[in-house]
Amino acid sequence: MNIITGNDLKTGDVIWWTGLDWSRFVKDATDVGDQGEAILHREEAARRVNAPYIIAAEQTDDGPRPGHIKDRVRALGPTVRPDLTLKPADPDAGEWVI
Amino acid sequence: MYQYDQYDQQMVDTRVEEFRDQVKRRLAGDLTEDQFKPLRLMNGLYLQLHAYMLRVAIPYGTLNGKQMRMLGHIARKYDRDYGHFTTRQNIQYNWIKLEEAPDLLADLASVEMHAIQTSGNCIRNISSDQFAGATADEIADPRPWAELLRQWSSFHPEFSYLPRKFKFAVIASDTDRAAMRLHDIGIQLVHNEAGELGAKFFVGGGMGRTPMIAPEIRGFVPADELISYAEACLRVYNRYGRRDNKYKARIKILVHELGKEEYTRQVEEEFAHMKELGLNPPVEELARITEFFADPAYNKQASDGLDLSDPDFALWVDQNTAAHKQSGYAIATISLKPRGGIPGDASSAQIDLMADLAEQYSFDELRVTHSQNIVLPYVKKSDLYALWQKLDEAGLAPANLDLITDSIACPGLDYCSLANARSIPLAQKISERFADLGRQRELGELKLKISGCINACGHHHAGHIGILGVDRKGTENHQLLLGGSGAEDASLAKITGPGFTEDGVIDAIETVTDLYLEQREDGERFIDTYRRVGMEKFKEAIYG
Numbered sequence: 001m002n003i004i005t006g007n008d009l010k011t012g013d014v015i016w017w018t019g020l021d022w023s024r025f026v027k028d029a030t031d032v033g034d035q036g037e038a039i040l041h042r043e044e045a046a047r048r049v050n051a052p053y054i055i056a057a058e059q060t061d062d063g064p065r066p067g068h069i070k071d072r073v074r075a076l077g078p079t080v081r082p083d084l085t086l087k088p089a090d091p092d093a094g095e096w097v098i
Numbered sequence: 099m100y101q102y103d104q105y106d107q108q109m110v111d112t113r114v115e116e117f118r119d120q121v122k123r124r125l126a127g128d129l130t131e132d133q134f135k136p137l138r139l140m141n142g143l144y145l146q147l148h149a150y151m152l153r154v155a156i157p158y159g160t161l162n163g164k165q166m167r168m169l170g171h172i173a174r175k176y177d178r179d180y181g182h183f184t185t186r187q188n189i190q191y192n193w194i195k196l197e198e199a200p201d202l203l204a205d206l207a208s209v210e211m212h213a214i215q216t217s218g219n220c221i222r223n224i225s226s227d228q229f230a231g232a233t234a235d236e237i238a239d240p241r242p243w244a245e246l247l248r249q250w251s252s253f254h255p256e257f258s259y260l261p262r263k264f265k266f267a268v269i270a271s272d273t274d275r276a277a278m279r280l281h282d283i284g285i286q287l288v289h290n291e292a293g294e295l296g297a298k299f300f301v302g303g304g305m306g307r308t309p310m311i312a313p314e315i316r317g318f319v320p321a322d323e324l325i326s327y328a329e330a331c332l333r334v335y336n337r338y339g340r341r342d343n344k345y346k347a348r349i350k351i352l353v354h355e356l357g358k359e360e361y362t363r364q365v366e367e368e369f370a371h372m373k374e375l376g377l378n379p380p381v382e383e384l385a386r387i388t389e390f391f392a393d394p395a396y397n398k399q400a401s402d403g404l405d406l407s408d409p410d411f412a413l414w415v416d417q418n419t420a421a422h423k424q425s426g427y428a429i430a431t432i433s434l435k436p437r438g439g440i441p442g443d444a445s446s447a448q449i450d451l452m453a454d455l456a457e458q459y460s461f462d463e464l465r466v467t468h469s470q471n472i473v474l475p476y477v478k479k480s481d482l483y484a485l486w487q488k489l490d491e492a493g494l495a496p497a498n499l500d501l502i503t504d505s506i507a508c509p510g511l512d513y514c515s516l517a518n519a520r521s522i523p524l525a526q527k528i529s530e531r532f533a534d535l536g537r538q539r540e541l542g543e544l545k546l547k548i549s550g551c552i553n554a555c556g557h558h559h560a561g562h563i564g565i566l567g568v569d570r571k572g573t574e575n576h577q578l579l580l581g582g583s584g585a586e587d588a589s590l591a592k593i594t595g596p597g598f599t600e601d602g603v604i605d606a607i608e609t610v611t612d613l614y615l616e617q618r619e620d621g622e623r624f625i626d627t628y629r630r631v632g633m634e635k636f637k638e639a640i641y642g
């Protein structure tokens with residue numbers, strides 16, 4: 001599947017395109033098929049997202065898993081600071097990244 | 099310490115308001131990201147893995163308590179309660195909001211700080227010896243010269259669009275604590291035979307994908323011509339440096355391709371021309387700057403006596419303090435490398451505490467070191483015990499300066515968008531594996547430096563032991579390097595062979611340190627044994 005990610009223009013937060021809006025959680029990301037480029041341009045013009053790009057991801061039971069480790073780190077947060085990730089209560093969340 | 103005059107302050111304040119307006123226009127859609135990006139980068143604001151990242155300049159690594167406290171305030175108010183001190187004596191914040199960046203910069207400006215020229219192809223923060231002005235082994239305080247270079251290079255119109263970024267370091271002793279020869283221009287203050295002060299110039303050093311040690315191009319430039327000589331070095335680079343290829347654009351490539359002799363000849367020609375034009379800064383300006391760096395009001399009667407009956411304190415004194423030029427005083431290094439910690443990270447509470455301690459015990463001054471630690475440069479020996487107790491309570495008293503757990507690590511894949519592999523977890527695991535202080539001290543001075551990619555922000559080329567993160571078909575892999583040094587015995591490390599997994603590289607380091615213990619002769623540090631014994635033996639031990 002193809003999903004879109006970028007950073008929130010104002011806050012810098014990592015965000016994922018859900019089909020309607022942007023979410024901070026990669027599990028909400030939607031498959032954009034071959035519509036990625038069009039959505040990118042529209043959303044960039046709408047000034048909510050900064051530097052958006054399309055990535056390949058794998059659909060899993062927990063939702064989309066980005067193909068590249070870099071985007072998995074982005075999806076979770078720094079593996080060395082579990083308290084600052086999106087899953088602060090789950091000390092093993094970093095395993096998903098690797 | 100230097101204090102802004104009205105011009106310095108005005109320049110910085112004007113820039114903050116300019117940026118405020120630019121951010122407003124970006125958020126309103128009047129500027130696209132393509133238009134805005136160069137503007138935010140000019141103000142140190144990057145976009146990294148998780149958010150905007152701000153790099154704040156700490157000129158030659160020197161700051162006072164009020165400035166340090168402001169860094170803590172920024173961590174608390176605009177970031178997630180911590181900052182990361184870097185190998186270029188700066189601090190980085192990882193979670194900055196664009197909409198808040200102008201207020202943040204205004205707060206910084208209120209204590210004479212900014213993030214200007216911390217990005218882009220300009221002259222970056224001037225780095226220096228963290229012991230400047232305090233150490234027993236210097237011939238002069240290098241900071242007035244670093245400050246002169248700062249003023250000359252700030253907003254210098256001719257050097258705002260160089261072929262590539264440009265880094266200076268200035269030192270004034272034979273011991274190099276600033277990795278001087280791994281800078282684009284390294285300057286060492288020296289005396290000539292007549293006893294006059296001047297500068298030795300080293301040009302064309304650097305790390306990155308093509309590491310080089312800067313060759314000496316002139317043994318003595320009279321002190322009052324130092325700026326003109328630097329300007330001549332830059333002019334030749336600006337004219338002939340390669341703008342067609344980012345990877346060949348640094349001055350080191352130019353010096354290497356032209357050859358040191360030809361590059362020097364051109365610099366000398368330019369220098370002669372500049373001397374005719376009389377472009378040296380006025381002598382009064384240097385005198386004005388130098389006054390700011392006068393010695394603090396030492397107590398000349400302060401005693402050299404120290405009660406070392408507390409063994410933990412004694413270890414810290416032995417490992418983390420250095421000889422001072424003033425009797426009765428010591429230079430104390432606060433290690434930001436606790437067991438299992440993140441090298442260079444400090445919480446706002448720790449930053450505040452260090453600010454308090456500087457005010458109380460170090461004439462209101464602190465330094466940031468290129469190995470990501472903090473220095474209190476002027477501590478009375480009779481205050482060391484009280485200082486150590488307060489540091490210890492806050493987890494700031496690891497007695498590991500220059501030992502294997504005092505590693506340098508770049509942000510790596512946990513924060514950096516250019517990374518191939520994570521650096522910090524490696525530093526943490528090595529710190530755990532070698533946690534026993536007795537074992538660390540047995541190994542002695544051992545500089546471990548870790549980068550997450552070829553850009554070498556973590557100085558892996560200059561590590562006695564270096565680690566470089568590479569991407570191996572989408573998984574993290576780590577190459578091991580041996581034999582580098584960023585000190586006065588500068589050398590570039592060599593890759594041992596095929597890369598390793600995270601645990602694999604830590605095992606390999608243990609193999610290497612074991613071999614050192616087995617092979618070393620009296621008084622040899624790790625690097626000395628490596629140089630004597632050679633790579634082959636280490637390779638054999640690692641790869642069998």
Ligand code: HEM
Binds near residue numbers: 185190303556
């Ligand atoms: C996280 C964002 C960062 C980015 C995007 C970044 C980018 C780069 C790049 C592209 C280079 C190579 C320059 C070249 O070879 O021409 C480089 C070099 C370097 N960076 Fe970084 N860096 C980052 C963070 C840091 C940090 C945190 C430090 C300090 C710990 C640092 C210190 C250095 C140093 C010392 C060098 C090598 C010196 C040189 O030859 O320029 N950088 N960086």
Ligand code: SF4
Binds near residue numbers: 508549556
């Ligand atoms: S060495 Fe590479 S991974 Fe590390 S901070 Fe520099 S650019 Fe990022």
